[in-house]
Amino acid sequence: MSGARVLWTVAYAAGMVLIFAGERFVPRFHASRWILDASGLGILVLTPFLRALIGRHDPAGLRAYERRIRAAYLAGLVAIVAYTLQADPLFGFLRLRYGWGDWAGRARTMAQVGWPIVLTCALVPLLFMETSFRSMARGAQLDARRIAFSARSGLTVALAACLLFVLNYLTSEWNVKRDLSFLRSTNPSEETMRRVGALSQDVEVSLFYPNVNEVKEDLLSYFEPLRDASGRFRLTSFDHVAEPKLSRDLGVTANGYVVVKGGSRNEKLFIGLEIEEAKRKLKSLDADFLKALIKVSREAQTIYLTAGHGEADTYATGEGAPAPVRALREFLAGRNATVKRLGMAEGLGADVPQDAAAVIAVGPRQAFIKEEVSALHRYVTRGGRLVLLLDPEPGVNHEELLTPYGVRLHPVNLANDQYYVRRYAGTRDRGVLFSNRFSSHASVSTLSRHSTQMAVVFEGLGWIEKIEGGGEKKPDVQVTVRSMPETWADENGNFEFDSKSESRKVYDVGAAVTVKPTSEAKTPEGRILLLADSFAVSDEALGNLGNLYWLADAVKWLLGEEELAGVPTPPEDVRISHTKSEDVAWFYSTIAGVPLLLLAVGYIHLRRLRKGRRA
DSSP states (O other): OHHHHHHHHHHHHHHHHHHHHHHHHSOTTOHHHHHHHHHHHHHHHHHHHHHHHHTTTOOHHHHHHHHHHHHHHHHHHHHHHHHHHHSHHHHHHHHHHHTOOTHHHHHHHHHHHHHHHHHHHHHHHHHHHHHHHHHHTTSSSOOHHHHHHHHHHHHHHHHHHHHHHHHHHHHHHTOOOOOOSBSOSSSOOHHHHHHHHTOSSOEEEEEEOOSSOHHHHHHHHHHHHHHHHOTTEEEEEEOTTTOHHHHHHHTOOSSSEEEEEETTEEEEEEOOSSHHHHHHHHHTHHHHHHHHHHHHHSOOEEEEEEOSSSOOOTTOOSTTOOOOOHHHHHHHHHTTEEEEEESGGGTTTTOOOTTEEEEEEEOOSSOOOHHHHHHHHHHHHTTOEEEEEOOOOTTOOOHHHHGGGTEEEEOOOEEOSSSBOOSSSSGGGGGEEEEOEEOSOGGGHHHHHTTTTOOEEEESOOEEEEOSOOGGGOOEEEEEEEOOTTEEEOTTSSSSOOTTTOOEEOOEEEEEEEEOOOTTOOOOOEEEEEESOSGGGSTTGGGSHHHHHHHHHHHHHHTTOGGGOOOOOOSSOBOOOOOHHHHHHHHHIIIIIHHHHHHHHHHHHHHHHHHHHHO
């Protein structure tokens, strides 16, 4: 008889499994989902009724056991009903049909938190009672007190587990995080926040993760501030198994993906499901998401790199060859730009293509011919954007290109024996310079705000000088980067300061030039960015954050996006360090301060005990 009674509970559990399978593994509105849910619910409804009907003639002790079992059955049924009422399809229908107000949202939250608690308080005592009944079913009589004790024990365990549910809900609602790392990797950067705030079209980010996942929690902590920053930014979460059609439409093959969708374009980022696997991806999440956001929210642009004058190439090799600029191409591609060559063969001698968002010249070792200079001038006059990264090459004269814009490049390398970067382990290092002297111009705004933390690295750096020029266009020349103090122009190239012929001072090495259109022209202003060094954008140099931020803000200013300038999150955390005085303070506070504090507390406690005894 005991085996038959346990079978009722087995059937009840099977009904729960059917509902779980329908809700977890079958797509929404699919016929098989309705069949599984209806079958499971039917079993849950019939089981307590049939069990009560069959056991109506049981002895008194057994009837008490049966009443507790049926109460557990009914509590489980109530939990399933609460789950059904808060589920999206039914809740949405009821709210639309009866026009429920804001209180419906609060009721739904109560149901979401309450149904797993009620279900746990039903199933755990049920398991305890059935186990206890099974162990004494072969005895002479049933011990009703033991059954009641088992029910109370199961309920106690269930309530303890439910306390964890409540605490988990409260911590998720009042979630406070303190990230002490510099330029945090799990929080959206300044630039990302500004781009999201300036969105002109709707962008939706979909997280394909199961409901409970540690990586998903980190992703939510990153994306939720972005959702609050703009009404055009939407954040959704799906389970790949439960949404097969949506997964196919977005090209998602498994959980662990983040999909960024804007209009008809979407970009996928694979982060992973396990936290150990995802750590590396989470460190670069901000940079990767920013690239995806730009690609789906902004039309592609074309940026031309000049060629045919000995410029730095993508795969430059050999002694004396310019440093390769693969990283520069990758950076521009990450900004949704198509990079193309532009030389005489591509028509530079006639004109700059109409689709050029910007033209960049990286270290030309030969001067542009007259026809090319005229084409670049016409391009700037009609509102074009030009980047000139010019090395001080002896015998290479860029005067015809620069004079109309009020700038001159001196063909002499700078050197410094105090502020330099060790690269060659010799006096040649004095030509590998760095600087954190920036103006407040928009093209260096990020570096200006963080000048105590970052600097730009140069090699073979020249210097520029403002001159009269420009004619009626009257260009506005703003110096953006200056050298460090004690720098000298190394006229003889020996990296030694010759006090008789050379002088130490601060040199201008970078400038931003704005060319206003003529009064009758209806074109935007032309913009030119000049830097007396091309190594600054080489693959090696862009590994330095200062050079990367210079390039990022320079491109934003050129393309008219200077309001979006900000600090992107670096891929790795910066090590936390202390000064010597701070280390001394920590040493004495931990070695001497803490023991002294404990002695003081003990002394005060003993004095109070002595006073109590005297009283």
